[in-house]
Amino acid sequence: MNILVVLRMIPDSAGELQLAEDGRAIDREWLDFQLNDFDDHALEEAILLKEAGGAKVMAVAIGEGAKRVLQMAAARGADEVVALQSEEDAMISSREIAASIAAMARARSVDLVLCGVQSSEDVFGQLAPYVGALLDCPHVSGTNRIVANGAMLRVTQERGAGVAVTYELATPAVLGVQTASKAPRYVSGSKLREASKTPIGRATPEPSGFERSAEIITLRLPVQGGSGEILGDNADTVADRLVGILAAKGLARN
Amino acid sequence: MASTLPLWILVVAALVLTSWRARRYAVSLARAPAAARFDQPMRRLEGVMVAIGLHRKMLRKPLSGVLHAIIFVSFFVLFTATIDAFGSRLFPGFSLGVIGGETWIAALQDIFSVLMLVGVGLALYQRYVLRPARFEGSNGKDAAIIYVLIVLIVVSLLLEAAARIEGGADGSWRPVASAVAGLLGRAGISAPAAEEVFYWIHVGAILAFLVYIPGSKHRHMFLAAPNIYFRNLEPRGLAPAVPKQREAPGVDSLGMFDWKQQLDLLSCTECGRCQAVCPAYAAGLPLSPKTLITDMRDALAAPTALPLVGGVIADETLWACTTCRACMEACPVEIEHLPKIIDMRRHLVDEGRVSPGLQDALSNLTRLGNSMGKPSKMRARWTKELGFPVKDAREEPVDVLWFVGDYASYDPRVQEITRKVAELLTAAGVDFGILFDAERNSGNDVRRAGEEGLFETLAQSNIDEINACRFNRIMTTDPHSLNALKNDYRHFGAAFEVLHYTALLAELIADGKLDLHVADGARVTYHDPCYLGRYNGGFDAPRALIRSAGYTLHDMPRCRENSFCCGAGGGRIWQGDDGVTERPSENRIREALSLGDVAYFVVACPKDKVMYTAATDALGATGKLKVVDIAELLVPRASQALDMPAVETT
Amino acid sequence: MKLIACTEGHSSKIEAFSLEMIAAARSLVEAGDEVVAFFAGAEADAASSLFGAADRLLVARASKSELIPAETYARLLRDVIDAEAPGLVLVPYSANGLDVAADIAARTGWPLISYVNEIKRDGDELTVVAQMYGGKILADCAVRLPAILMVNPGAFAEAAASPIDSAKVSMIDAEAVLAGGKVKMVDIDVPDYADVDLTKAERIVCVGRGIGDEASIDLARNLATLLGAEIAGSRPVVDNGWLPKLRQVGKSGQKVKPKLYLALGVSGAPEHLEGMSQADLIIAVNTDPKAPIFNVAHYGATCDLFDLVANLGDRLRAGSGR
Helix, strand or coil: CEEEEEEEEEECCCCCCCECCCCCCECCCCCCEEECHHHHHHHHHHHHHHHHHCCEEEEEEECCCHHHHHHHHHHHCCCEEEEECCCCCCCCCHHHHHHHHHHHHHHCCCCEEEEECCCCCCCCCCHHHHHHHHHCCCEEEEEEEEEEECCEEEEEEECHHHCEEEEEEECCEEEEECCCCCCCCCCCHHHHHHHCCCCCEEECCCCCCCCCCCEEEEEECCCCCCCCEECCCCHHHHHHHHHHHHHHCCCCCC | CCCHHHHHHHHHHHHHHHHHHHHHHHHHHHHCCCCCCCCCHHHHHHHHHHHHHCCCCHHHCHHHHHHHHHHHHHHHHHHHHHHHHHHHHHCCCCCHHHHCCCCHHHHHHHHHHHHHHHHHHHHHHHHHHHCCHHHCCCCHHHHHHHHHHHHHHHHHHHHHHHHHHHCCCCCCCCHHHHHHHHHHHHHCCCHHHHHHHHHHHHHHHHHHHHHHHHHCHHHHHHHHHHHHHCCCCCCCCCCCCCCCCCCCCCCCCHHHCCHHHHHHHHHCCCCCHHHHHCHHHHCCCCCCHHHHHHHHHHHHHCCCCCCCECCCECHHHHHCCCCCCHHHHHCCCCCCHHHHHHHHHHHHHHHCCCCHHHHHHHHHHHHHCCCCCCCHHHCCHHHHHCCCCCEECCCCCCCEEEECCHHHHHCHHHHHHHHHHHHHHHHCCCCEEECHHHCCCCCHHHHHCCCHHHHHHHHHHHHHHHHCCCCCEEEECCHHHHHHHHCHHHHHCCCCCEEEHHHHHHHHHHCCCCCECCCCCCEEEECCCCCCCCCCCCCHHHHHHHHHCCCEECCCCCCHHHCCCCCCHHHHHHCCCCCCCCCHHHHHHHHHHCCCCCCEEEECCHHHHHHHHHHHHHCCCCCCCEEEEHHHHCCECCCCCCCCCCCCCC | CEEEEEECEECCEECCHHHHHHHHHHCCCCCCCEEEEEEEECCHHHHHHHECCCCEEEEEECCCCCCCCHHHHHHHHHHHHHHHCCCEEEEECCHHHHHHHHHHHHHHCCCEEEEEEEEEEECCEEEEEEEEHHHCEEEEEEEECCEEEEECCCCCCCCCCECCCHHHEEEEECHHHHHCCCCEEEEEECCCCCCCCHHHCCEEEEECHHHCCHHHHHHHHHHHHHHCCEEEECHHHHHCCCCCHHHEECCCCECCCCCEEEEECCCCCHHHHHHHCCCCEEEEECCCCCCHHHHCCCEEECCCHHHHHHHHHHHHHHHCCC
16 A cells, blocks of 8 residues: 655644744744644554555655655655755645645655644645545545554544544555544654664645635734633632632532 | 491482572673673772671661571581581581581581571561561562572571481580481480481572572572672762664563673562552552562563563553662662662653653753743743743853753742842852753753663763853752763763762862851751762752751651652653552652651752652642741841741641 | 635544634625535545534545544545635644644645644734744634635634534545555554543642653642542643553643642743643642643632642641541
């Protein structure tokens, strides 16, 4: 089985986001970029499938720090690693890159495309259904378990309130991974060093093919607070106030 | 003599059997990778003398120290009897008589036979009446067999001599045997026949003992001295490097351990002193340093199909260790537990078998250089709230380069203390600077968690940054950073003068550069951090600081070398509490509370502040005991006095 | 113009956000427009009894199936779009919607905006407010119709539930499409909440990534005990294995509505807010004053959460004489 897994580099979720001067993007200059967490799980699921039944895994990374992440993917067991070029300092829109991923999947006769179910920059739509529709093959998003039996896949999807649904589908297919069957493994520093010699392929992007798309006019930080009252940053006074508030609402125990 | 041939046959048979029983160990040791333990013979010999001649570590537990000393000395004295017993019949004509075998040596044998029985009696009393918890998991049957054999050897020796006296030999140098002889006489036992029977029982028991030893913890009779002689003479804080000839970073089979590590396994006496001091064992985690060693020893004795890591030794066992070094400090035969644990952890890390918490921390360290997942740029954010700027050591020369460390830089619970230290340094006129966002985690616990590759990356990055600065000395807040910079970084040829902030502050006070407000002698207790005390000998500076600040130190029972770990070291702080029945930190706070008269629990390590604050909170003891960093006790005169918390001492 | 509001249900239940989709469409109608609700599943009768706020209801009925796979749902919806030629399709941000929206967008070539909170319409121009970066940023987007929007549950108030006139209901037989589907449902597992049911808890103390490490969860657990509350966690906390899945609040966990919700170190990703914003009293503690959790909190504090937990614990213990 040929597996293609997509690795998108996104701004560090723990970092503070600031807006660029024109207000249409975030200021990327001082940001730390990291692998989209869901994509990390997709990579792990790809490697697990390879270990379970044999597969050739190609990792395709997009964005700042792609090289570092591809070395990590190679250290974890990816057979081939490719950096898909992207516009510098621009957000990675899944709608834009879907055609490139679909073209690579077609060119390499990929049986299974794996990617994270979402990313923080997919406001114009999610990658798995885009690629699935472009390849005209089935897709399921939000998976937390994938088992392959020949060309048949058995996929469990996580839904709200703890409901889990299991599907069967045949490859070729596209899956949007929420959680890998096992947590992404740790790659030791020595393995990373070894993998730093892995040759990294390059791919140039395809045009998205969409004639019309929505556009961002302006970005802004959410208005703070709404109607809530801010009690400040002194733990002592906050604790006093909270005890009072709980008592007033009849929520203090006994 | 007619018995010469049978005795020769017996002796040769016993020696062959003994060698055969020891062959597996011998082969394994012979095939083991090399270890450089042949340098400094005088220093090595001196250590053996102190450890064995003076029973230094043994006597830390008085009863067992004394009883062991009795048995030990008795063995030496009675060995003359053994020489006599075998020599006289194997080589007819041989006798110790010429050097006093029938006079003073006989008297010593006579007395020490009794002492040996007293020693064994005490040992029986300890093992079967007192039953110390440290024997839990030791092989009781092995110990019992040894007791029986010793008693048999000694009693048969006495009886043989008694029979000889009864048969007319001179008993004036053997008062005990003479007394027994009287009893024999009254029992109407025929002297020459009895002497012969007791002789054969005696030599039979000795040969049985010999044959038994290779499979018994009593190997230590022969191996304790070499194991102590070949002990590690490197600094205690230097974790072993990965040997160049080893292909993988870790160890996943016993044969990969060098001969000294294997010799350790064979030298264990199962005394359990390591187990008694182990914080992981006390916490209910699946680690006993003793059974760690004996499990590997047993696997060496009887090869098993199980893998070493994840079979003979469970993953959880390895991850439970805080690397506090209390076990190695306690071991009377200098067994090195930590190098083994670290080498097996290296294998786990290489395989990617790490707990989620550890994985998170290590991934953050790989990506950002700190375990918290915070951006490097925020590392020096704590300086913003200071009333003065802090020098950038990368930009200008400084006297003291301050290596602040992760917790002291990022953890909001510790930042306040970091600022306090900065203020104290400024008050004392110290010219200091920091590395700002160029500092990385020192890698001390990364290395001890078995992540050698990441440790190398972190260390190299810090060394490069430090080498680019101009400074005289390095000061660290965290004892863990102190250890890495001072010891581990030697692997990269870095030789810095590094000291802990307690040492620098004590020096400043001694030099009269820091004038302190003196408190009214209130009683406090102090927790020795593992990596400051046990690892680097920093016991006195913190105590001097406490005195200088006007407090009276009331040490806990477990202090200095015997300090009890908070449970955070060796990467434990990044892991979960699964399986912990009592957190080491809470165990320690209970110890402090039991002193009954201390208001402050003084710490000198950022991780301790975090761990013990949480522990006092969890125990609901925040009103009784306040966890303070030593820097918080130091109030420069002219600045405001420290408010003592309202404390109900019970 | 026609506006299609996609609705959902499975296992004999209609999803609550279905009425929100109808309300969102309703809020955008101009003269001569028509709101068409689309439903696929076995719960045709339930849909008919609730979706009176729509002008018409199209039901793709698959009476034998507990759940329609998104692939089949999208195929049925495409047929509806072909037949009805709508100007706007509203899809809920749900497990199903995640597969449907972009699939339709790719096949029709229409623009798509996800995670939508607000919509304004001016003829065939829409201005839309969407969330990005886990709710840390709001994007004002412009789009020309026809288009697809994936709308956040909770962003629009539910339309009033009322039966729809049977004359306005059209039935489509979904069985043939379902039979030809490439994605087959083989199992559905609805958990049994014997251990803990957060949805019934009156008080919840929820910890987020800000708690830092697993050891610190116990501090929060102690506080929860003092408050008589259940301990819960946000997704990262549960993903780390620090709390069991049943204690997860949010989109992929439980949707809760307690009397007291104390959020410690929770940043408030949209998926989390979806699960708890209906709580009666929300108190949020987070050192980042820009954390989105403060947008829904009734009381917020930016102090260190460990200090607060300690101080609050002291006061509660003192208050109860412990």
